[in-house]
Amino acid sequence: MPSPVPDPLSLDLYHQPGHLIRRAQQIAMQLFRETLGPDVTPVQYAVLRMLQESPGIDQVTLARLVALDTSTTADIAARLEAKGWIHRELLPRRQRSLRLTAEGQAMLADFVPHVHALRQRMLAPLEPQEQAEFKRLLSKFVKLHDASDA
Numbered sequence: 001m002p003s004p005v006p007d008p009l010s011l012d013l014y015h016q017p018g019h020l021i022r023r024a025q026q027i028a029m030q031l032f033r034e035t036l037g038p039d040v041t042p043v044q045y046a047v048l049r050m051l052q053e054s055p056g057i058d059q060v061t062l063a064r065l066v067a068l069d070t071s072t073t074a075d076i077a078a079r080l081e082a083k084g085w086i087h088r089e090l091l092p093r094r095q096r097s098l099r100l101t102a103e104g105q106a107m108l109a110d111f112v113p114h115v116h117a118l119r120q121r122m123l124a125p126l127e128p129q130e131q132a133e134f135k136r137l138l139s140k141f142v143k144l145h146d147a148s149d150a
Helices: 017-036 043-055 061-066 070-082 102-123 127-147
Strands: 087-090 098-099
Touching: 017 043, 017 061, 017 098, 017 102, 043 070, 043 098, 043 102, 061 098, 070 087, 070 098, 098 102, 102 127
Parallel strands: none
Antiparallel strands: 087 098
16 A cells, blocks of 8 residues: 655744744743733833833833833733823923833832742753753844844
8 A cells, every 4th residue: 555645835824933922822821821920021020120220221221121012011011001000291392201110110120039930940841961952942032033034
């Protein structure tokens, strides 16, 4: 009996980089919620961490640094301000300067041990060498694609 002829249009979904990246994102989001709770999203956390590193940064620069469009960044900033975690100050030309509030700083400080636990949970299934290689390749992938977008 002859072996079946492979379908040239058939692709193994679990060998497709886009599908694997989407699944990795889903897993990362689930682990984030389980470890850090429902009060902050990963994107909100990224915005808060960037504001911690660069107090007073303007909203447009913040958007670029966390790889978001400006309207999404404005929406997130409004939500974080409503939670009392940031303060937005109007600058000339309708720009806004953003800073963490004392409550926002305290919330981030409380998150530190949970963020370490999250990183451990995400990487624990991999051997130490694999963890380093995984992070190296993810960073390279993002940097190369960020550079091609510029």
